[in-house]
């Protein structure tokens with residue numbers, strides 16, 4: 383099987399997924415110990431304010447939101463500026479992610495705290511801001527979960543603008559992590575394999591997925607996860623697209639897998655349904671017109687990109 387997906391960088395599939403539009407210049411080689419502190423002194427600094435899995439958004443009109451706050455505007459929301467993370471610079475302006483301690487239920491009418499998933503599902507932010515949200519949310523979640531040293535158990539401190547934690551007791555440095563997840567569409571001729579987890583919304587069915595384990599290649603993870611969940615054997619594997627996924631700090635790695643068997647045995651701990659769908663059926667699902675009410679994840683989800691690009695690929699593949 384050959385996939386004609388080696389287009390230009392401008393056309394790469396990753397550009398069509400949510401959270402991928404980040405334009406921040408991270409300047410990762412120039413992060414000093416006081417980088418966040420100095421950035422906060424810049425009057426042009428823009429702050430993204432996060433609270434309990436939600437981002438504070440300024441209401442600019444009906445369904446129009448703006449996510450950035452100046453430092454003086456942020457003061458109302460009890461920002462934890464000592465733990466601010468410098469995401470980098472965009473249009474020569476520093477962008478920081480800051481934990482706001484304000485009660486999300488007691489905000490002024492001009493500001494709403496909206497959870498990340500709703501922000502992306504409802505298209506409330508433009509792609510570059512959504513990308514910044516993914517970067518900030520992942521970093522703040524990592525800091526919240528790594529306050530103490532994994533080696534000696536003592537409290538760690540933030541450095542390098544939020545890109546490092548250091549343990550003053552055992553002198554170990556700790557760096558932000560990204561957890562790789564494979565998400566794959568298994569293909570057998572004119573059919574693809576989709577499954578349904580019990581926690582999905584009614585009618586929703588999607589690609590299979592799972593965490594890459596230590597010591598495993600992406601290809602091996604695609605084969606293992608597909609076998610574990612459906613008992614389908616995968617031969618060739620092709621990478622297609624990736625997606626930053628801030629729940630809390632994953633990277634979704636989207637692949638196609640060439641199925642070498644077709645009898646499905648469902649892992650009932652993971653899935654309540656898993657079956658083959660024809661290209662014609664999937665086309666109906668993409669248009670929300672499948673007679674049995676099946677539908678695929680929304681635009682912006684990497685599963686949607688994998689499924690849509692397979693449906694639209696020439697049938698001669």
Ligand SMILES: [Zn+2]
Nearest residue numbers: 531534549552
């Ligand atoms: Zn330590």
